[in-house]
Amino acid sequence: MNKTQxxxxxxxWLGLALWGLYGVFQRMSHGELLVNYGSYVPWGLWVAGKxxxxxxxxxxxxxxxxxxxxxxxxxxxxxxxxxxxSLVTMIAGLLVISFDLGHMWRLYEVFTRPNFSxxxxxxxxxxxxxxxxxxxxxxxxxxxxxxxxxxxxxxxWIGIFFALMFSGANGAEFATLVSNPYWHSALGPIxxxxxxxxxxxxxxxxxxALLPAPSTAPVQETLKILSRTVVGLLLFVLxxxxxxxxxxxxxxxxxxxxxxxxxxxxxxxxxxxxxxxLLGSVAPLIVLLWKPTxxxxxxxxxxxxxxxxxxxxxxxxxxxxxxxxxxxxxxxYTDSRLQFEYFPSANEWAVFAFSVALVIALFYIGYRMLSxxxxxxxxxxxx
Amino acid sequence: MKQFNQPRRSDxxxxxxxxxxxxxxxxxxxxxxxxxxxxxxISQRRKFLQNxxxxxxGLSIFAAFQTKTAQAADADQKPTPLSNPQSFADGxxxxxxxxxxxxALKKPVAERKWVMVIDQQKCVGCSACTVSCCAENNLPPxxxxxxxxxxxxxxxxxxxxxxxxxxxxxxDNPPCVPVCPVKATWKRKDGIVVIDYDICxxxxxxxxxxxxxxxxxxxxxxxxxxxPEIMDYETRPNYEYSEQWRRKPGTEKSPIGNARxxxxxxxxIREGMLPACVTxxxxxxxxxGDSTDRNSLVHELAGSNRVRRLKEExxxxxxxxxxx
Numbered sequence: 001m002n003k004t005q006x007x008x009x010x011x012x013w014l015g016l017a018l019w020g021l022y023g024v025f026q027r028m029s030h031g032e033l034l035v036n037y038g039s040y041v042p043w044g045l046w047v048a049g050k051x052x053x054x055x056x057x058x059x060x061x062x063x064x065x066x067x068x069x070x071x072x073x074x075x076x077x078x079x080x081x082x083x084x085x086s087l088v089t090m091i092a093g094l095l096v097i098s099f100d101l102g103h104m105w106r107l108y109e110v111f112t113r114p115n116f117s118x119x120x121x122x123x124x125x126x127x128x129x130x131x132x133x134x135x136x137x138x139x140x141x142x143x144x145x146x147x148x149x150x151x152x153x154x155x156x157w158i159g160i161f162f163a164l165m166f167s168g169a170n171g172a173e174f175a176t177l178v179s180n181p182y183w184h185s186a187l188g189p190i191x192x193x194x195x196x197x198x199x200x201x202x203x204x205x206x207x208x209a210l211l212p213a214p215s216t217a218p219v220q221e222t223l224k225i226l227s228r229t230v231v232g233l234l235l236f237v238l239x240x241x242x243x244x245x246x247x248x249x250x251x252x253x254x255x256x257x258x259x260x261x262x263x264x265x266x267x268x269x270x271x272x273x274x275x276x277x278l279l280g281s282v283a284p285l286i287v288l289l290w291k292p293t294x295x296x297x298x299x300x301x302x303x304x305x306x307x308x309x310x311x312x313x314x315x316x317x318x319x320x321x322x323x324x325x326x327x328x329x330x331x332x333y334t335d336s337r338l339q340f341e342y343f344p345s346a347n348e349w350a351v352f353a354f355s356v357a358l359v360i361a362l363f364y365i366g367y368r369m370l371s372x373x374x375x376x377x378x379x380x381x382x383x
Numbered sequence: 384m385k386q387f388n389q390p391r392r393s394d395x396x397x398x399x400x401x402x403x404x405x406x407x408x409x410x411x412x413x414x415x416x417x418x419x420x421x422x423x424x425i426s427q428r429r430k431f432l433q434n435x436x437x438x439x440x441g442l443s444i445f446a447a448f449q450t451k452t453a454q455a456a457d458a459d460q461k462p463t464p465l466s467n468p469q470s471f472a473d474g475x476x477x478x479x480x481x482x483x484x485x486x487a488l489k490k491p492v493a494e495r496k497w498v499m500v501i502d503q504q505k506c507v508g509c510s511a512c513t514v515s516c517c518a519e520n521n522l523p524p525x526x527x528x529x530x531x532x533x534x535x536x537x538x539x540x541x542x543x544x545x546x547x548x549x550x551x552x553x554x555d556n557p558p559c560v561p562v563c564p565v566k567a568t569w570k571r572k573d574g575i576v577v578i579d580y581d582i583c584x585x586x587x588x589x590x591x592x593x594x595x596x597x598x599x600x601x602x603x604x605x606x607x608x609x610x611p612e613i614m615d616y617e618t619r620p621n622y623e624y625s626e627q628w629r630r631k632p633g634t635e636k637s638p639i640g641n642a643r644x645x646x647x648x649x650x651x652i653r654e655g656m657l658p659a660c661v662t663x664x665x666x667x668x669x670x671x672g673d674s675t676d677r678n679s680l681v682h683e684l685a686g687s688n689r690v691r692r693l694k695e696e697x698x699x700x701x702x703x704x705x706x707x
Binding site for chain 2: 102107324
């Protein structure tokens with residue numbers, strides 16, 4: 001990036017950060033008065049944001065565990081930035097979900113008096129443990145100075161198991177709610193794992209393409225491997241989604257059909273068709289297949305997938321609440337908090353923007369402080 | 384015949400001299416008071432008034448004594464088991480349920496099971512239960528424990544309304560309990576699902592898991608918040624779970640930030656009172672009691688072939704029965 005580009009990026013980031021800080025100030029001073037979720041749609045952008053950030057954290061670190069477990073030397077240089085991305089996105093995920101709590105200062109109770117029958121408690125514990133595990137891996141990686149240590153092999157396999165379990169638990173958190181036909185699907189945990197891997201690897205791809213590195217053959221090879229991985233994962237996730245939607249909608253009779261129809265053709269149809277399918281799937285597929293080794297193509301393709309995966313998370317969380325449990329409930333007692341529709345408020349967007357700005361800032365600080373040069377040792381050869 | 388004398392001027396003017404001695408006996412059938420001389424009529428009237436006052440005073444004292452005695456008797460009254468529940472067959476089901484409730488309270492907590500029965504044929508959809516619940520628990524905007532969904536059925540001209548009051552179902556297998564990450568909600572031994580406001584972190588996972596939308600979150604709103612002053616009635620405490628909960632504007636002090644729901648008016652039950660929605664039901668459509676008491680009204684009603692429970696297919700085993 002030249003100086004002008006850097007200035008533009010900085011101004012955008014500053015705007016995001018200031019808006020976000022104002023949102024956080026409002027959240028702290030007004031509590032939840034300025035949010036648009038309520039009692040019938042009790043989760044909104046912040047919960048979607050949490051599973052989005054946690055997915056990015058799991059997916060980006062999963063790449064590292066694979067590199068460790070299979071000693072993939074050609075991708076060895078990705079370890080540090082991927083771990084750093086995982087660390088900062090996990091922090092953002094935990095932060096954004098704490099804003100969602102009615103009593104955010106009581107979050108510690110999940111650790112002091114946990115209910116381990118609750119998948120939310122399990123997921124919170126796993127989040128914290130995963131954060132520590134990733135931090136430990138990053139410290140170990142820095143200490144090893146880029147050389148593969150014996151312990152990293154074990155760390156890789158444990159990481160693979162840990163990431164799959166954690167990601168599956170995040171999906172199961174919704175899928176186990178038997179009362180909700182939209183979420184109550186055995187595909188839920190699998191989709192969660194697929195989505196996490198896709199979005200996380202896509203973000204690593206975009207970061208790899210954007211971070212300064214010489215445009216040499218090993219870089220192109222790394223980008224090619226990552227691009228193909230992203231394309232493969234994207235097709236896999238789309239296949240799962242096709243399965244989910246087509247099974248629910250084929251005969252068009254039950255509650256699931258109505259829910260899916262509302263996602264595809266309801267008020268917020270553009271979230272699915274424009275953000276998820278067009279910008280988050282078709283455009284990246286075209287770009288990554290057309291020029292898999294190009295840095296710009298990788299940055300755009302990976303960036304689009306990673307950025308617009310929030311649309312999938314939103315479509316996963318909110319439609320689960322739009323159907324009243326009983327007919328006539330919406331009219332029985334009316335209040336702005338007792339609505340079966342939802343669109344995030346300005347405050348919710350601002351807090352989410354703060355989380356994004358925080359991710360960028362923490363990554364940049366970490367990148368500068370830890371002297372992470374992603375492709376420095378990419379020409380070591382190997383597998 | 385005895386002659387009456389003419390009254391003196393002083394008597395007519397309000398003199399205090401007695402003239403009663405001059406009057407005939409009241410029992411004298413031959414004497415018509417309205418034909419009697421003026422002095423005698425006045426004398427009789429005074430006597431009548433004196434007697435009336437004496438009788439009235441006596442009656443008042445007697446009535447006061449009776450009331451006090453009755454109150455004392457009430458205070459000392461220990462409800463006794465109903466040997467014959469049919470004694471309430473005259474229709475005073477509220478009193479029957481109240482007595483049954485007091486009886487149930489004498490049992491250990493684990494040996495009673497509170498259930499509610501709602502007769503949809505009797506419900507007139509007045510929402511008096513919703514209003515009384517809001518008043519009893521001082522509910523803020525957006526928090527409701529017992530809405531009454533109204534659904535129109537049929538097609539014209541054969542149309543009808545179905546009213547389905549929806550309190551918390553107090554499920555025997557509650558989906559909201561195991562999902563709580565901090566054990567802030569649980570099912571008591573007597574069947575009531577409760578929330579500890581001091582522990583709840585406000586994650587709303589229980590709201591998401593309830594198949595009846597029976598839980599609502601308290602976002603800290605006040606009816607008067609757009610106006611310059613919050614009225615006193617909004618900041619008065621409620622007594623849910625027999626504790627004093629006072630909401631204050633601009634704070635996140637519980638129950639603000641918490642999940643909230645119907646608790647069968649546990650604080651009233653402890654005092655031997657029926658839930659507010661039961662006592663205010665205009666149609667007499669809501670019944671409450673201990674289902675382990677085989678002589679209780681709710682046990683009787685729950686055995687009806689008109690009974691159904693909401694979303695039974697989910698296996699939640701609700702403690703609220705509907706008579707359709």
